Amino acid sequence: MMFAAGTLAVLVSMALALARALLGPTIYDRIMAVNSFGTLTVILIAVIGFLSDRPSFLDISLVYALINFITTIAIMKFFKYNRIGRRSGEDLGGL
Amino acid sequence: MVALIVDVLSWALILGGGAFCVIGAVGMLRMPDVFTRMHAAGVVDTAGLGLILIGLMLQAGFTLVMVKLALILVFVLYTSPMSTHALAQSAVSTGVQPLLADGANNQKDKEDEPSKT
Amino acid sequence: MAAAAIGMIRLRNLFAVVMLSGIFSLSAAALYVVLDAVDVAFTEASVGAGIATVLMLSTLALTTTEEAIKDHRNMSALVVVLIAGAVLIYGTLDMPFYGDPMAPIHLHVAPLYLRDSIVATGVPNVVTSVLASYRGYDTLGETTVIFTAAASVMALIGRGRRKVKHGVPEGAPSHGYSSMKPHPILRVTAKLLIPAILIYAFYVQAHGDFGPGGGFQAGVIFGSTFILYALIFGVDNTRIAIRGWVRRTMMASGVLIYAGTGVAALLLGGNFLDYSALLHDPVHGQHLGIFLVELGVGVTVSGSMITIFLIFAGQDR
Numbered sequence: 001m002m003f004a005a006g007t008l009a010v011l012v013s014m015a016l017a018l019a020r021a022l023l024g025p026t027i028y029d030r031i032m033a034v035n036s037f038g039t040l041t042v043i044l045i046a047v048i049g050f051l052s053d054r055p056s057f058l059d060i061s062l063v064y065a066l067i068n069f070i071t072t073i074a075i076m077k078f079f080k081y082n083r084i085g086r087r088s089g090e091d092l093g094g095l
Numbered sequence: 096m097v098a099l100i101v102d103v104l105s106w107a108l109i110l111g112g113g114a115f116c117v118i119g120a121v122g123m124l125r126m127p128d129v130f131t132r133m134h135a136a137g138v139v140d141t142a143g144l145g146l147i148l149i150g151l152m153l154q155a156g157f158t159l160v161m162v163k164l165a166l167i168l169v170f171v172l173y174t175s176p177m178s179t180h181a182l183a184q185s186a187v188s189t190g191v192q193p194l195l196a197d198g199a200n201n202q203k204d205k206e207d208e209p210s211k212t
Numbered sequence: 213m214a215a216a217a218i219g220m221i222r223l224r225n226l227f228a229v230v231m232l233s234g235i236f237s238l239s240a241a242a243l244y245v246v247l248d249a250v251d252v253a254f255t256e257a258s259v260g261a262g263i264a265t266v267l268m269l270s271t272l273a274l275t276t277t278e279e280a281i282k283d284h285r286n287m288s289a290l291v292v293v294l295i296a297g298a299v300l301i302y303g304t305l306d307m308p309f310y311g312d313p314m315a316p317i318h319l320h321v322a323p324l325y326l327r328d329s330i331v332a333t334g335v336p337n338v339v340t341s342v343l344a345s346y347r348g349y350d351t352l353g354e355t356t357v358i359f360t361a362a363a364s365v366m367a368l369i370g371r372g373r374r375k376v377k378h379g380v381p382e383g384a385p386s387h388g389y390s391s392m393k394p395h396p397i398l399r400v401t402a403k404l405l406i407p408a409i410l411i412y413a414f415y416v417q418a419h420g421d422f423g424p425g426g427g428f429q430a431g432v433i434f435g436s437t438f439i440l441y442a443l444i445f446g447v448d449n450t451r452i453a454i455r456g457w458v459r460r461t462m463m464a465s466g467v468l469i470y471a472g473t474g475v476a477a478l479l480l481g482g483n484f485l486d487y488s489a490l491l492h493d494p495v496h497g498q499h500l501g502i503f504l505v506e507l508g509v510g511v512t513v514s515g516s517m518i519t520i521f522l523i524f525a526g527q528d529r
């Protein structure tokens with residue numbers, strides 16, 4: 001019961017984050033929304049693992065907790081690179 | 096008796112965490128610009144995730160599951176500030192101005208396409 | 213998920229599309245978890261979070277970020293897609309309902325696998341034993357496919373990259389794309405996290421017998437550590453940290469370990485990939501064989517991932 005309540009809360013938050021990712025005027029809004037969508041997925045998978053009494057789901061959350069931010073870093077990096085890295089000779093100091 | 100206390104505690108923690116998640120998400124949707132939205136997203140990453148995971152830990156008891164939950168918590172507490180830092184830094188350095196209280200640069204949010212410049 | 217998919221189609225900016233596909237992958241993983249397919253969810257998690265988005269982004273960096281605007285609308289394509297979708301949906305009508313115990317798959321092989329695999333292989337995780345032992349040929353083929361993919365990427369676009377001398381990359385000042393010198397926070401956190409992720413990759417590799425995970429997932433996680441290293445410390449430094457011959461040896465030796473296990477079984481008097489012949493006790497033999505095979509898969513996958521990423525990211529356009 002309590003896990004169901006937690007799941008419901010997380011699902012509502014995921015829907016709101018998805019709305020921000022779809023609306024988000026700047027590119028940073030979308031990145032931020034994806035990032036917190038990832039965090040919410042970590043919570044969701046952990047809670048569902050308890051809801052269905054299969055704690056081995058926690059490994060999946062652990063994977064997300066460990067490597068989800070790589071995506072964010074990569075987006076930031078490639079975004080900047082795409083803008084400045086291509087013009088050779090300009091040193092704008094990296095991300 | 097102890098079991099009851101633990102149950103009540105984890106109820107409170109999970110419900111509180113869920114509430115913080117929803118609050119953070121609403122904040123993400125309602126705040127006016129990128130930096131304040133990041134501030135709202137931080138609520139999800141710390142209070143929401145932290146409270147829910149601690150509540151789950153109380154349910155799990157002293158097992159491997161608890162250790163894994165603690166590891167998840169620790170790793171998210173490392174990675175989430177890192178990505179928020181990278182995000183804010185690159186937003187500032189590409190010229191997204193924070194909204195100021197006195198309305199100094201109250202322009203509308205820029206659309207997508209910072210790469211046009 | 214549907215909202216993310218529709219948004220992906222409608223948006224023009226490909227960065228935003230990549231981000232929405234990230235959301236799509238996250239919700240797909242959550243869906244697999246709900247459907248109790250732990251190993252599939254694990255694969256989706258490690259691939260979607262670690263590799264897929266990064267590879268798409270590096271492709272974008274090589275091409276352009278704007279979708280080309282097409283004026284003509286291709287009606288015949290729409291009709292074909294609609295008909296194909298209708299046929300597929302019609303096909304699902306014949307399929308048994310979800311969880312129907314009378315479905316054909318539950319009547320023939322599945323009970324056999326579920327009943328016998330633990331006894332025959334000594335491996336508690338049925339998915340691992342099915343993948344590595346019962347379906348050993350399929351998995352060998354998949355590993356070879358990954359190896360071939362990385363090898364063809366190398367052959368197609370790997371030639372144009374700069375040669376890197378020891379220590380200092382030629383000519384290129386280490387700014388912008390290549391490294392993140394002025395970012396102590398990112399560097400310190402990455403230094404803290406990379407060993408943790410590596411240890412976790414080994415845990416997934418070794419734990420695949422008992423829980424979700426296995427060679428493929430471990431290889432992807434292992435590869436994503438090097439991708440993180442390349443993002444923070446620069447591609448050229450990564451080329452120095454894990455040299456080309458190491459990467460190529462990893463790619464090749466994984467397939468070699470896998471096939472070599474099969475050949476060893478053949479030499480010891482069994483069939484190809486019949487692990488029971490490896491040791492005197494068939495159950496122990498199966499266990500050892502599955503372990504070796506998973507090791508081979510992991511080594512190949514991580515080598516291939518690192519190679520593909522470095523080639524994509526190292527392009528100068």
